[in-house]
Amino acid sequence: MEVFVPRGVVTSGVTTSWLVLAGVGLALIVGAVATADRLGTRLVRPAGRLADAAHDLGHGELGVRVPEDGPAELRAAAAAFNSMADQVVQLLAGERELAADLSHRLRTPLTVLRLNAASLGEGPAADQTRAAVAQLEREVDQIIRTARQQKTHAxxxxxxxxxxxxxxxxxxxxxxxxxxxxxxxxxxxxxxxxxxxxxxxxxxxxxxxxxxxxxxxxxxxxxxxxxxxxxxxxxxxxxxxxxxxxxxxxxxxxxxxxxxxxxxxxxxxxxxxxxxxxxxxxxxxxxxxxxxxxxxxxxxxxxxxxxxxxxxxxxxxxxxxxxxxxxxxxxx
CATH class of the missing domain: 3.30.565.10 (Histidine kinase-like ATPase, C-terminal domain)
Structure with a gap:
């Protein structure tokens, strides 16, 4: 027994089905791209901030810090960066404290030495003592100038x-x-x-x-x-x-x-x-x-x-x- 079906009935709805499938596929592609973009932005933006902060820190901006957001790995990296920056500031402050303390400790004995040297009178030994004190004071002055050139912006x-x-x-x-x-x-x-x-x-x-x-x-x-x-x-x-x-x-x-x-x-x-x-x-x-x-x-x-x-x-x-x-x- 043979059944004859008209061609129009056989192909009825195929075009619509293909259009629906194409639309669904396009929607899936757009959704996938949007999701990938959001995920990429969530990864790239904190990484970019971290890179910019590292660049600024390298140029002496010691007050720069990074927000600790984004994925867990980037949050850990930001926390480590902030801790490192704090340590750098503390180390520089400690060095400046040490230089300042050195100048403070040396200034008074140098002043006493200069006053005592001025009262030694004349003679080669007295002149050599005064010259040595003057040289020592110049060296201390150079240390002080060097310490003053170290700027901390925090x-x-x-x-x-x-x-x-x-x-x-x-x-x-x-x-x-x-x-x-x-x-x-x-x-x-x-x-x-x-x-x-x-x-x-x-x-x-x-x-x-x-x-x-x-x-x-x-x-x-x-x-x-x-x-x-x-x-x-x-x-x-x-x-x-x-x-x-x-x-x-x-x-x-x-x-x-x-x-x-x-x-x-x-x-x-x-x-x-x-x-x-x-x-x-x-x-x-x-x-x-x-x-x-x-x-x-x-x-x-x-x-x-x-x-x-x-x-x-x-x-x-x-x-x-x-x-x-x-x-x-x-x-x-």
Missing amino acids: PSGCDASEVIRDRMEFWSALAEDENRTVRLAGVDRTVRVPVARPELGAALDALLGNVFRHTPEGTALAVDVHDGGDASNSVIILVSDAGPGIADPDAALRRGHGDGGPGSTGLGLDIVRRVAESTGGDLRIGRSMLGGTEVRVWLSLNGAGSADPGQRRRGRKRKSRGRTRPKEPAEH
């Missing part, structure tokens, strides 16, 4: 009162030997400033070292801390002495202009000025209540460190015009 801060007490304890032995009266004010409470402890310690040592080098023995000195609180959003550190004063404050602030004799790097007040301006503050020199020099270090607490340092210096020059300045043989 945000940091410290208690200014604690740093001042620590540095004054260091200098108190020399002050006692030279019969100097030392007064501290405002350091009995915590005063937070946006400056790293080594930087603030180096700035204080520069100021106190200037007092000991450029004023006679027995000259009184004072260190005052004024915390303006939330109203002024600033902290002021005053270092005053009863010496002869500074004849040309603008020249004293100029890098490399120092003519304070052996042991002077010409960087002392400039180091202090850069510390102040890194917070958006500034450095000013005037006449103290003790009759000598008053160095006023203004530290801003609002992080306005982007202000133009040149404009601040020009402003200080305009303010200093017309001011009667005392004469002084040596520059800080």
Whole structure:
């Protein structure tokens, strides 16, 4: 028995079925591509951030960190990178602390040696001793300059009162030997400033070292801390002495202009000025209540460190015009 089916009935719906199958296949392909793209992005984006952060860290951006997201392997890699970056910052800070501590420890005995060498009188042995002390001071100055060139960009801060007490304890032995009266004010409470402890310690040592080098023995000195609180959003550190004063404050602030004799790097007040301006503050020199020099270090607490340092210096020059300045043989 034969059954004849018309061709139209046999092919009925085949085209529609092929179209449906093609549509389903196309949809599966689009879905697979979209899924692969999402998965690839989830893998590539954290890897790209990690690569960019490693590149920035290699160029000295020590504050860079990576979000710990993405797959488990990339999260572990990001955590390891962040830990490594923290270790690098801590190691660099430790090296700077060591360099600063070395300079602090050497400065006082060198000053005593220079004063003793100056009292040896004349003769070949005395000249050789003075030359050796001068050479040793130049080597220490080079160490200090090298330490200053190592920049750490990670945000940091410290208690200014604690740093001042620590540095004054260091200098108190020399002050006692030279019969100097030392007064501290405002350091009995915590005063937070946006400056790293080594930087603030180096700035204080520069100021106190200037007092000991450029004023006679027995000259009184004072260190005052004024915390303006939330109203002024600033902290002021005053270092005053009863010496002869500074004849040309603008020249004293100029890098490399120092003519304070052996042991002077010409960087002392400039180091202090850069510390102040890194917070958006500034450095000013005037006449103290003790009759000598008053160095006023203004530290801003609002992080306005982007202000133009040149404009601040020009402003200080305009303010200093017309001011009667005392004469002084040596520059800080």
